[in-house]
Amino acid sequence: MSSTLKDIAQKTGVSVSTVSRVLHDNTKKYKISDETQEKVKSVAKEMGYRINTLARGLRLQKTFEIGVIVPDIANPFFSAVIKSLAGELRKGGYNFIVYDTDEDISIERSAIKSLLEKRVDGLIIASVGQEFSHIHKVREAKIPLVMIDRCFDFLDIDSVSVDNVKGALLAVNHLIKEGHSRIAFIQGLPGTYANETRLQGYKQALDEAEIKIDEHLIVGDDFRSLNGYLETKHLLKLTSPPTAIFTAGDLIALGALEACRENGVSIPKDLSLVTFDDPVFTSYLSPALTAIEQPITKMCEMAVAMLYRRMRNSDDERRKVLLEPKLNVRNSVARLSALSNITHITKKQ
Amino acid sequence: MSSTLKDIAQKTGVSVSTVSRVLHDNTKKYKISDETQEKVKSVAKEMGYRINTLARGLRLQKTFEIGVIVPDIANPFFSAVIKSLAGELRKGGYNFIVYDTDEDISIERSAIKSLLEKRVDGLIIASVGQEFSHIHKVREAKIPLVMIDRCFDFLDIDSVSVDNVKGALLAVNHLIKEGHSRIAFIQGLPGTYANETRLQGYKQALDEAEIKIDEHLIVGDDFRSLNGYLETKHLLKLTSPPTAIFTAGDLIALGALEACRENGVSIPKDLSLVTFDDPVFTSYLSPALTAIEQPITKMCEMAVAMLYRRMRNSDDERRKVLLEPKLNVRNSVARLSALSNITHITKKQ
DNA sequence: TTGTATGCGTTATCAA
């Protein structure tokens, strides 16, 4: 049975406003006598008073809550993002509410609905992608919004992500430099920002090296590990299999690893592997994966800073921030000798 | 600019109550004319009406929100728990708010405070452990509470967890059966329910096999991977190192794996490893880990069921549910020959 | 230094 300001007012014999001022007003605008202050505080404690944020939010038209939406909490990349956002938001006195959409656009839709109904003060969204009509509702509701990692290039919305094109270039160029030319790309969810930009980088790297793009080597359809598993199995069965695979995300890479182990394919001896994302467990795997690291902490700091800025000043111009990716070279890529390279090229029909 | 029932009432010329009934009353208790219904609905849509859950919660004294507190979202075990709870709660028409305490008891305290201030309808907590005075506040507030995985044995609170003692017994007995007798235990956070019960199982297994417990082989102090890494390095340096390690959690096992790789120790050839928890990535590791699996889905179903029961009937007797763990034998344990076994025993001083 | 009164948006009760 939680007590209210009214209860305390009655018990102490002062008015509700006085109680409110003693307990919540930190502006020191009112000078309440020490006597009253102590009396109120002790009674509040005794009665186990706890502020009702629903009432406060209703009155203030402000909840101090930020809604966060991610496609998959269980993905190490996003759980790192959540941890990082949590810390940043806490600093500013904001709480946050997380929704996991399970990469399902209809859940994303209802998550946004719920969050708006809760009257959150702002929203940070890593969208499933593909479709964006529901994002407009946020703008119509005039709720400050920042998109993170999974953005929409063509929408006029504050957003921060890693430079995916550059990241993919780094990865594929590294493979090319090590002598690979038959390089497969296992995609994430087609039509999403993260996927299309990474695909673009992959193609660009091959183009620049004058390696013909083989559409048979571009496979896959979502960011989960099962996708990596199945597509790797498929690639290994090809008449002329790739010598290297570039995966669009960490879970995909895990799946690829599993498929290789099952098929007795040794990495990097038989097949090289580079992945986008650089989750903590990368270094626990054997071999340690060569990977593209995203600056998660910086990304989250910027997202929160941009959100605060938008909350203060709702009609500043929108910004799109691209952060630098980093290639972490470990042990999953083998140097291909010129000979074996040529062999592969000859094999190509 | 979100509109309110009042706005719609004014625009349509009907009363606020009528608007409310058209938009939110699903009891069909009132018979509103089709004409009015349509008019209200179309205006609501046109004005972008969105219910204010703060106001509803205040009026109803019910929020349809469940608070969930876990020690570490980034731990695969807990992210699986969250996913599972989310699904279960959604079925019952409840939303949920997650807090990550980062294994920090003071954050746990403030998380509980926030959640109570938000007037959640119930709470599911996987506590850091160690200390429990703040849990009493939940009971004082009369908010339905279920503890999951990280419980307090001695508190009269509904709780559900795996049978940790039995799980540890399964793990250690398996090692013993394979010929090991020098078995180390890398603990999680001492003083927590999960850790103490697993330690108890470890000791019991050794006792039953009449293997003398060597306190030097019981090491570690939290559930993170760094702990596993450091303690494994330490164990490997012992004059008489263990032939097998049992780790109290998945992240600890990851750390152990990393240490072994760095030291050129091959698993299972040079060292056997069994871990509590069986996260998805277990099968992506080389070697695949022999592990104790917790029935996460069942655990979460039960937790939610118990919470609903408690919400309906606040003074039913409390229950403590223990679920069956399962040993998944994979490739991280080697059979020790009698000879090498004896060698080790002789080495013991 | 403290009190009174009002309204935030909703739903339930009572009345018509």
Place this chain on the structure above:
DNA sequence: TTGATAACGCATACAA
């Protein structure tokens, strides 16, 4: 079939 009104708990403008 619909409407008026009160109340949920809080913060604040205005009064005293």
